[in-house]
Amino acid sequence: MRNYFPNKTSSNLSKKMLIQPFFVDQRLKTKKVIKGMGLNYSWSKNSILSGIESDLKKGIKNFLLFVVPKDKQKLPEDFSFHYEIIKKIKKQFKNDITLLVDSCICSITPDGHCGITHKKKINLKKTHYVLGLAANTYLEAGADIIAPSDMMKNTTRYLRKIFQENGFSEAQIMSYSTKFKSNFYGPFRNIASSSPKGFDRSSYQLPIANRNKAIENSVINAAQGANYLMVKPGMTSLDLIADIKKETLLPTGAYQVSGEYASLQLLHSNKLGNYLELLLESLQVFSRAKADFIISYGARDIAKYL
Numbered sequence: 201m202r203n204y205f206p207n208k209t210s211s212n213l214s215k216k217m218l219i220q221p222f223f224v225d226q227r228l229k230t231k232k233v234i235k236g237m238g239l240n241y242s243w244s245k246n247s248i249l250s251g252i253e254s255d256l257k258k259g260i261k262n263f264l265l266f267v268v269p270k271d272k273q274k275l276p277e278d279f280s281f282h283y284e285i286i287k288k289i290k291k292q293f294k295n296d297i298t299l300l301v302d303s304c305i306c307s308i309t310p311d312g313h314c315g316i317t318h319k320k321k322i323n324l325k326k327t328h329y330v331l332g333l334a335a336n337t338y339l340e341a342g343a344d345i346i347a348p349s350d351m352m353k354n355t356t357r358y359l360r361k362i363f364q365e366n367g368f369s370e371a372q373i374m375s376y377s378t379k380f381k382s383n384f385y386g387p388f389r390n391i392a393s394s395s396p397k398g399f400d401r402s403s404y405q406l407p408i409a410n411r412n413k414a415i416e417n418s419v420i421n422a423a424q425g426a427n428y429l430m431v432k433p434g435m436t437s438l439d440l441i442a443d444i445k446k447e448t449l450l451p452t453g454a455y456q457v458s459g460e461y462a463s464l465q466l467l468h469s470n471k472l473g474n475y476l477e478l479l480l481e482s483l484q485v486f487s488r489a490k491a492d493f494i495i496s497y498g499a500r501d502i503a504k505y506l
């Protein structure tokens with residue numbers, strides 16, 4: 201099985217370890233600037249190929265896709281727009297790109313939660329059913345790696361089981377295995393139209409102060425069959441990366457999330473710092489902390505310097 205993000209042997213930052221997140225929004229006719237997020241856009245179905253083409257020219261090969269559908273669904277079962285987008289991208293770029301797809305449903309559920317809720321609680325059975333349906337559809341469309349960010353109990357185990365049943369025994373999973381409940385996801389939730397309503401995400405995302413629980417969650421995901429692990433937000437989780445790798449021996453990366461990234465842009469726009477230098481410094485520290493891959497909204501800006 202191919203290892204897209206092998207354990208690194210040096211602490212140098214490299215292009216190969218960078219992953220560029222991007223959004224495709226079904227509500228749009230053309231690309232739309234995302235305020236405060238530099239060269240990040242919400243793409244329409246018809247503009248996305250040109251966006252990827254432009255990133256490829258900058259030296260980016262790995263992409264993490266978020267799809268924002270136009271309609272909400274109480275029990276999401278229609279992932280046809282997701283399918284269409286993934287298929288279109290892979291048909292055009294084939295294995296010139298590695299396409300990771302976030303399989304969370306928070307941009308589809310009417311209350312913005314990452315699972316199916318009933319009376320302010322997650323219904324795990326229904327949630328797994330929907331997450332499995334989504335992930336399976338993305339594999340059928342040609343996704344290279346499924347990235348479940350929902351943080352529900354035993355999602356990785358559930359996905360492994362249904363992938364096996366559906367003939368995807370080689371499917372790869374990048375688990376958001378140590379993902380905290382965080383204040384740094386603000387810009388993302390605006391873009392993905394996924395702000396939680398009624399109650400927050402503390403019943404399924406990790407508490408920031410509990411180190412053992414944070415590491416344990418990655419260990420559990422490794423045991424359930426994840427191929428790659430992740431800490432998120434990145435800059436507030438640097439201390440966990442090496443320990444997770446030691447416990448699991450799996451490639452482990454970091455996600456510099458939207459709020460962290462936007463803060464670098466804000467320093468720049470307020471003339472309190474230089475964006476590119478801030479970005480390079482922050483990503484070098486991820487690398488020094490032994491991240492095997494880095495997801496950053498600034499990946500395309502930094503690639504040409506590496």
Ligand code: PBG
Nearest residue numbers: 304306314349384385388457458
């Ligand atoms: C979906 C998801 C979130 C992010 C990635 N996947 C938001 C959340 O959990 O609230 C955050 C990414 C970012 O802020 O850049 N569950």
